[in-house]
Amino acid sequence: MGTDLAAKFEPSSRRLRLETLIRLRWVAVAGQLVTVLLVAFWFEFSLPLAACLGLISALAAANTVLWLRFPATYRLEPFAAFAVLSLDLFQMGALLFITGGLSNPFAPLICIPVIISFASQPTRHSIALFVTALAFITLLAFTTSPLPWFEGQALTVHPLLQLGMWCSIVSMMAFAAFYAYRVSRESSLLADALTATELILQREKHLHQLDGLAAAAAHELGTPLATISVVAKEMERELGQDERYREDVQLLRSQSERCRDILRRLTTLANEDEAHMRQLPLSSMIEEVIAPQREFGVEIELIEQSDRSEEPVGIRNPGILYGLGNLLENAVDYARSKVTVSTEHSPTHVRVTIADDGEGFAPGVLQRIGDPYVTDRQQNARAGGLGLGLFIAKTLLERSGASLRFENGEAPGTGARVLVTWARADMEGGAP
Structure with missing residues (x-):
């Protein structure tokens, strides 16, 4: 009983809803744009403004294409979701690479595409994205681009501190990805199991309702069968003495009477058995459970x-x-x-x-x-x-x-x- 259901309701990875991803990316575009403009014009730090705006514009353009190309209810296939999240990873990695690498306070944000992947995508795609992010984080530790800072001052980060930041970002990404994977998997397992529970309960109720369906069918068929029976009697009275039709007419009438008897039993079945079928003593219930085993x-x-x-x-x-x-x-x-x-x-x-x-x-x-x-x-x-x-x-x-x-x-x-x-x-x- 349980084994068959387990085979039918094995957990499956959920497809990522494109509209959700598009909205998250618009938030990323807005956050990156506001941050770059504040650093460049409010704090007046020196940074490659044109390159930063180009990378942000590329993300916005890709998001616009997805928004115009696909309906809001579209769900990405695993490989398509991997491609979109990889693009986000590359864009964020490139933006960090030209703005200080791991010394940039926003460097931990590179973990977000990996966490999203582990929460919603198959394991093999998520692991591939994790390895890609790990390579980017390692590359960011060796960037030569300085962190935007006050003019005339150079902010240098000791290599040991760079190593510590690398370790903290990688460990945070691994922990958050594993946690998202476990929570998502458990939620998926529970959802599939509850769906199987509802299907089992519905099946048991449908089996219990078969006697009512039989009675309803008998009631609906009763009127046309009564008409057939009347016509058969008239035919027997008119053609009963004709050797060519006598046996056929008698067979028609006998079979119509047999059908009426069957329908009569079906009609009375629910009425006769309804009381004891609906009210079940404990001993009868236990015997019904034990009998098949x-x-x-x-x-x-x-x-x-x-x-x-x-x-x-x-x-x-x-x-x-x-x-x-x-x-x-x-x-x-x-x-x-x-x-x-x-x-x-x-x-x-x-x-x-x-x-x-x-x-x-x-x-x-x-x-x-x-x-x-x-x-x-x-x-x-x-x-x-x-x-x-x-x-x-x-x-x-x-x-x-x-x-x-x-x-x-x-x-x-x-x-x-x-x-x-x-x-x-x-x-x-x-x-x-």
Whole structure:
């Protein structure tokens, strides 16, 4: 159950929205232009003004072309985004190269394209951009262009300080890029997992609604089929004695009657079964969860610790059925020979415990249990992963008001337990 979903909802890199990038670049153009003009005319520092304005104009021109060429909703392919971010990197690197290199207080801004790439692009493109930026930062340490400063004064930076600035910028870029990558990846994983959860819940609801669809179809087909039946009777009365048509007419009438019987059963199916299908006692719900797992060579023992006559009766909830089914499937996968399902209820709470006699949860997995794409309990060759499927099960059960606790047996290697607990009011009155 969970393994198939994990294959379908593997995390994918998000495409960078061009409009967002264009707006960021306009901010960069405005910031660079204001900074250069202030340095040149307010502080009256000497700097290559024409070259600086040329580089800023080139960035503005490239941004204008992108703005006019593509619609606002366009999303860049990974290679196109890499090319655009590389252009930004080259422009910023060139501007810093002619204005003092690493001694320029704005030198850390060269890290921005790399951070954007790691937050939104595939790893291979981001690493290539990181290496390019590293080369630029190293080149900036050897620039011969002086930092714009007061006339008649030369601001010299000691080589050791240059090395320190190089180390600080590189380390800041590496840390910020790694952080952006991790946050973006986790967000993408969570979004994909929640999408899979919604699809599973919708599928379970659609299966539950099939009886209603059948009744609706039977109702719609009832009128034309009644007309066919009437016409068949008239034909039988008129042509019943004719040897050429008698068998065909009788067959037509018998089959129309058969269709009416089928539609009648479909019509009454929802009415007859609706009550017990919507209201599901705890024992019936657990049996429905257990039944599909009995044929896999693992003994499943059901222990009812409370009197069945006082068991809760709740609304049939596809999310609960799927969630408990997934937990039981994982227990069967990892069990050596036996899985125990225990139920307990009181006037205030309902608890279902699923325990197996396998190796139990690995310590690292137990700390992160329920996160999407956390796989492997202990390395079990015949068992699937404990990843997306378990995340979906946990999410669906928590939506129904349940709290889950995952733990190992008291002694090492004595199996794992999952305790699912509801307030009785949530179990009996929860929406499907």
